[in-house]
Amino acid sequence: MCESKESIVGYLYDDLEAGERRSFEAHMAVCGDCRDELMALRATREHLALWSPPSRDLGFRVVREDAVPAPARVLPMRSRWSTGFGLAAAAVLVLATATAIANLEIRYDANGLVVRTGWSRPSSEVAGVTAPTGTMAPVAGNTNDDMAQLKLRLTQLERAMARPSADALQVASGPRLSDTEILQRVRAIVEDAESRQQTDISKKLAQVVRDFDHQRQADLASIQQGLGTYQGMTNAEIATQRDMLNQLYRVAARQEK
C-alpha cells in the first residue's frame, strides 16, 4: 500500500481537501494495490450497514420517584400551588363533586343548616355560593351523617387555609387565585362532569335500545325461518301421503278389474 492509512480513510469517507483528493485519485489511476484496497474497504462498509440493533419498543421515560424527596435542583412539575391552596382547592373540589352527584342543596338561614337532596334541583345552587332565600324545611333522618361529615370537612378546610405553607416545595410562578375564582372553577368542573355523565347515560341507554331491537329482529327472523321450515316439511309430507294414496287407489282399481 502506497498511500497512507489516513489518506485512504479520508478518501473513503470523503474527508479530503480538494487538492488531496485529486492527488489521491491520480495515484489510484495507476496503482492497482491501492485501488483494490479501497474497493475492499468500501465493500466492508457496505457489509457494516447490514448490522442493525433489534427493533424493540423502548419507551424510555424519566420519572420522579415519589417516595424519595426531590432534590432541591429538580423542580417538581405538579407543585404549581402552595400546599395550603392545593389542599383548599382539593377539599373544595371533593365537596363540590359530592354535592353535584348527590344534587345536594345546603342552606344556612334562620332555621340553621339545612341539607336537602333531590334531582329536581338545579345544579347551579352549590354549597356556599347562593344566599339564603327563605325558610326551607329541614331534611330529616338519614342526612344527619352527611351533615356531620360536611361540617368536619369544612372545619378541616378552614384549618388548612389558616395554616402557613412552611413546607411548600416550590411556589407557583403564576398569580394566586382568590377563593371566589377557585369556587367558580370548581363549579365549572362539576357542571362539565355532570353534563358528560348525562351524555354517557343517554348514549348507553340508546345503545341498549338498539341492541334490544337488533336481538328482537334476529329472534323474529329465526322464528320465521323455523316456521317456514316446518311448513315446508308439512307440505312435503302431505304430498308424499297424497302420492301414496293415489298409488293405493290405482292398485285397488286394478285389482277390482
Place this chain on the structure above:
Amino acid sequence: MGGDLDSFNQLVLRWERPIYALAYRVIGREEEDRDVAQETFLRAFRALNGFKGQAKFSSWLYRITLNLCRDWMRKERRTPVSQAPEGIDIIELAGEATPHETIEQMVGRKELGRAVSRAMAALPEEQRTAIILKEYHGLTFQEIADMLDCPLSTVKTRLYQGLSVVRKQLEQAGVSSDSLGK
C-alpha cells in the same frame, strides 16, 4: 431547560433509539445495552444543569453512553459478544422486510448482519468504538477525536485498522462482496 421533566422526556424520545443502538453495538448484550441506555438518560437528567452547551447535546449523550459501556465492560470483565439468537423468526423478519425483498434475501441479510456482529465483537474496544461512531452515528473525525480524547490521526488509524480486521474476519467467514448482490 431548568429541569423541566416533560421537555427532557421529549429529548429522550428523540434520542432513545440512537443511544440504545450505540450501547447495543458497543456492548453487544441485549438486556445490558437497554440498562446502559436508560442509565444514560438518568445521568443526563441529573447532570443537566452542568451542560453549558459547549458541545452538541448528542455528543454529550454519546460520551455518557460510552463511559457507561466502558464501566460495564470493566466491571464485568467481559468483552462484547455477538448475542444473535440461533434461529430466525420468519414472522419477525417479515415485519422488517424492505419492499421487493424475498424471504431468501431477508434471511441472507440477517445472516450477514450476524457475521458483521461477530467480526465487530473481535475488535479492540478503541477500534470498534471509532467505527461505530463514524459508520452508524455520522460523527466527523474531529468530533470522534474530541469524544475519545485522542488526536485526529489516531482516529483515522483506528478506523483503518478496524475496517481491515472486519474485512479479514468476514472473508474468513465466507462473506465476500458478491454477497452484496453485485
